[in-house]
Amino acid sequence: MTTAAPVGLLPSAIVLQSIVACPLKDREPLAAKLGKFEKKLFPSSEAFDYGVELKKKNIGIILAFKEGTQELVGYLVYQRQKSLAWLHKLATIEQERRKGIAKSLVGFLCQQMKKGGCRTIVLWVDEARSPARALYASCGFQQIERLTDYYGPGRTALKLELNVAEC
Ligand SMILES: CC(C)(COP(=O)(O)OP(=O)(O)OC[C@H]1O[C@@H](n2cnc3c(N)ncnc32)[C@H](O)[C@@H]1OP(=O)(O)O)[C@@H](O)C(=O)NCCC(=O)NCCS
Structure with a gap:
């Protein structure tokens, strides 16, 4: 199922598309597009296998395109678990x-x-990712946990939470 973003939520000339339960015919091209995108932005150890992820029923993806084009400029990957949603990736x-x-x-x-x-x-989120932390703080996320060496030696992770009622 795909839905478009409501007017008023977006920077100009950006269109959002939400994909939940990605249709079979769209999985392969979307997995290829996201895989290519991720290679440029994340270390290979953090890359998802979207061929696998897109088969999962509770995985959702929100894509940001330049208006009137198929040019992907950003995306967010999440997983819904009852009253909780895990934000897995954003770039x-x-x-x-x-x-x-x-x-x-x-x-x-x-x-x-x-x-x-x-x-x-x-x-x-990796404690060393300052732009991501600043972004999440600007969205209202609060820190609820801190784990040293979570991502590997010397790489600390912060667990952040956002109350949906507040957004
Ligand atoms: C983190 C990231 C997703 C931010 O994307 P973005 O589209 O530039 O963010 P936005 O323009 O929506 O920023 C919104 C707010 O977040 C904060 N912010 C974002 N990037 C920031 C930066 N580099 N330095 C300081 N604050 C920043 C600011 O408050 C900003 O508002 P402002 O521009 O009005 O000051 C982007 O830098 C990125 O893709 N980084 C690499 C991947 C990554 O780390 N992903 C997150 C972990 S999975």
Whole structure:
């Protein structure tokens, strides 16, 4: 199922598309597109296998495109578990950063979760990822846990939580 973002939530010239239970025919091209995108932005150890992820029923993806094009400029991956949603991944291409794209992706997820009866969004973030931490703070996430060596030696993880009622 795909849905579009409501007007008023987006930076200009960006269109969001939400995909839940990705149809079989769309899985392969979408997995290829996301895989290519991730290679540029994340270390290979953090790359998802979207061929596997897109088969899962509770995985959702929100894509950000330049309006009128198929140019992917950002995306967010989450997993719904009853009243909780895990935000697994979020990224914006380098040339389009600081234009509000990631914030609009999180805002859209929050609105969708609110409508669907979800109460909380949680995530783990590497303490060293300052832009991501600043983004999540600007969206209202609060730190609830800190684990040293979570991502490997010397790499600390922070668990953050957002109350959906507040977005
Ligand atoms: C983190 C990331 C997703 C932010 O994307 P973005 O589209 O540039 O973020 P936005 O423009 O929506 O930023 C919204 C707010 O977050 C904060 N923020 C975002 N990037 C920031 C940065 N580099 N430095 C300081 N604050 C930042 C600011 O408060 C910003 O608002 P402002 O621009 O009005 O000051 C992007 O930098 C990225 O893809 N990084 C690599 C992947 C990553 O770390 N993902 C997160 C972990 S999975």
